Amino acid sequence: MDAFTLTIWLVRIAFVLCLYLFFFVLLRALWRDLRTTVASTGRSLGRLVVVASPEGMPVAGSSIPLDAIMSLGRDVNNSITVDDAFVSAEHALLTFRGRAWYLEDRGSTNGSFVNGQRIEGVVPLGYGDELQLGQVRLRLERDRS
């Protein structure tokens, strides 16, 4: 076997090895994704932490566990009653659709704010975002577990 045949054989093997190197890195990435998914299922959807609430309902510093659909407003029939002079009876709707939270204003007088910006229509939320209805400020947090 001369030097050229040997070299070309090595290049050939190197090509197949490169394909498998790609494949190995790919599978490692998929495996990592799978692990994070498994770790995150079964956990609850999240909670709202009350950052500020001048009129005391809900109590500042308390944390509220969340269901998939949460209505917010001054009316007692809401899932979360926010008793504040600047909050409408049916103020906003917080929904978990598939894998993300969305906030929707239900035509409130003073509007709903996400991170200080007034929202229009349905907006997606991330964990850590701060919502404001009237004078009440709430932070959406992932449950620690």
Next chain:
Amino acid sequence: MTGVPVGRPSALGAALRRWGIRPRLRTRELTLLLLAALALTVGWISLASFRAGSITTGDPTLLAGYLGMLLAIHAAFVLTGRRTDQVLLPVTGLLGGLSLLLMSRLPQDLASQDLGFAALELAPLQLFWLAIALAMMAVLAIVVRNDNWLREYKYTWAAVGVGLLLLVFFLGDETNGARLSLRIGPIAGQPSELLKVILVVFLAGYLAENRTLLARTSTRVGPISLPPIPYLMPMLAMWGLALAVVIVQRDLGAALLFFSVFLTLLYVATRRFAYVVLGLALFLVGAAVLYLLFSHVRTRVDIWLDPYVDPLGTGYQVIRALYALGRGGILGTGLGAGLPAVGDTPAIPAIHTDFVYAALAEELGMLGGLAILGLYGVIAERGLRIAVQAADDFRALLAVGLTLVVVVQAALIVGGNLKLVPLTGITLPFVSYGGSSLLANAIVVGLLLALSDRGVEPPPAPTTGRRFRRIRGEG
């Protein structure tokens, strides 16, 4: 999974944002792309050196152009900053690159086309189609943020699909006994490739709307219980469509693909195993009738059962493919060293379209062949993951359907190459030569990428069907 937003709050940053540019690094995609580029470069050197008889890179223009294109798309994804899947681009990019390698290796006169500005042969032509397909994929992945244009117009899409079918029937050309291609000016295309995407869009829309009704049981036939008869009609219509494609277009592959994708989607939407049983029964009846009535179906099945009955005639293609696989062995003969061509005629007829897998498996061996199959497995995993994470039924079903279309097609043709199932004339997605096939599969991956973005517009708020609303007095 998602990249890190880069860029400090600065004047430049503000200016960029005003133009819709929000850079977000995609490190995983970049790593995988660089590894794919490394593999393709080594493959190119292997091919060029074998041909030249000394270690050389040959003329790397085509490869450089292709890799540059992949990096440009990566750059576009980074600059627009959408949080889409980072695995699909490198995987399809590697498959396309392998296709380019193989097309450079095969005799160049297998295909040629005068594009007006230049007359191209096999490898440059495939690069041209790859460029158009990848651009299409990138545009879909970047621009599509809203799926209403697919969701709301499902019957329009179905009409477009049926229209395409009729157009092919009346105006199509015949190649190899199948009426498949449609010629517009100098460009000939195969609409059945596009038809599969349209079909998935329609089925996803239809099933997402009616899945609760389809999952109910009210009719009982012996031991299996079925949903109300009117809702079975679409299933019969699909079966009829598949039969029509076989009879009219003589296109077994497309028919098999359509029907299997339909059955799987129906099962995914309803979780009713009775449908699968019923569908398989319909399939067996249809297959038996077609086998008895139509000679082109009978030939395919007979070749599959025993190609050695007519080794130099009908069985030639399959037998040559089996020999090629055997010659390849475990490590392969090496790129350029196989026997895809005797002199200037290809050893396996249709080696650049239907039998690419046999050609690659000969030169890369069983190891290379398994790696290629694994890449399709990865596409399946990503697609189904996108479906699981989708925000609502329509998106989930759409993602499942799009994934199936690519993966089932690959399985059917690879199975045909290996004499595992009867050979059907369809392409190996992203690897076979052909503009229509590349374009249709790129549209599929582009839509999957767009669906994988978690920052897109939310789907319309969940509503019950129109019928239920009317019952509850809300309509």
